[in-house]
């Protein structure tokens with residue numbers, strides 16, 4: 001099926017309160033243009049340089065989401081245009097985003113990445129680290145970032161009950177964070193393989209790549 005057909009089907013199956021982030025990493029600009037022509041306006045990338053090249057080439061009403069791990073020294077390259085950074089997992093990184101956002105006189109929305117998977121390799125904070133972080137004075141002083149939610153990735157497994165358990169854990173962290181920060185509204189969970197479970201468990205933002213653009217070659 002074509003990108004347009006994939007997108008149309010997927011969107012028809014999602015409730016309107018669920019934001020679809022079309023994950024276009026590694027895909028050529030022509031593929032993103034096709035998705036754009038089919039009405040898609042939110043794209044997710046995991047490399048700052050690649051995202052910036054695509055931002056330069058494509059229409060300016062696209063919302064660009066950084067979904068990958070962010071190195072502090074590269075924040076400056078996306079600070080003028082990025083809409084949402086999903087993978088924030090330290091106060092140090094928040095401070096750098098705040099500093100770069102200030103230079104552009106804007107406020108950058110961020111999601112805190114939570115470690116919910118069993119795998120050691122996935123980035124993120126645990127619940128208590130998150131709750132401690134947002135209660136520090138240093139965090140409260142940052143006025144050019146806004147934490148608007150959480151993001152997490154489940155273990156890569158065929159065991160649906162394991163995935164569901166991890167998503168439930170993220171939803172409960174989201175609920176606790178929302179009590180402390182009223183601006184928290186987004187729970188970014190679910191990819192091509194597990195977004196249906198994620199939505200059942202309360203996700204309102206899914207990051208979907210291969211089900212729209214086809215598989216990637218790496």
Ligand SMILES: *Cc1c(COP(=O)(O)O)cnc(C)c1O
Nearest residue numbers: 023067191192193207208209210
């Ligand atoms: C690549 C990626 C996705 C999309 O994965 P698919 O399985 O292709 O849908 C979602 N989230 C993150 C953080 C990713 O890196």
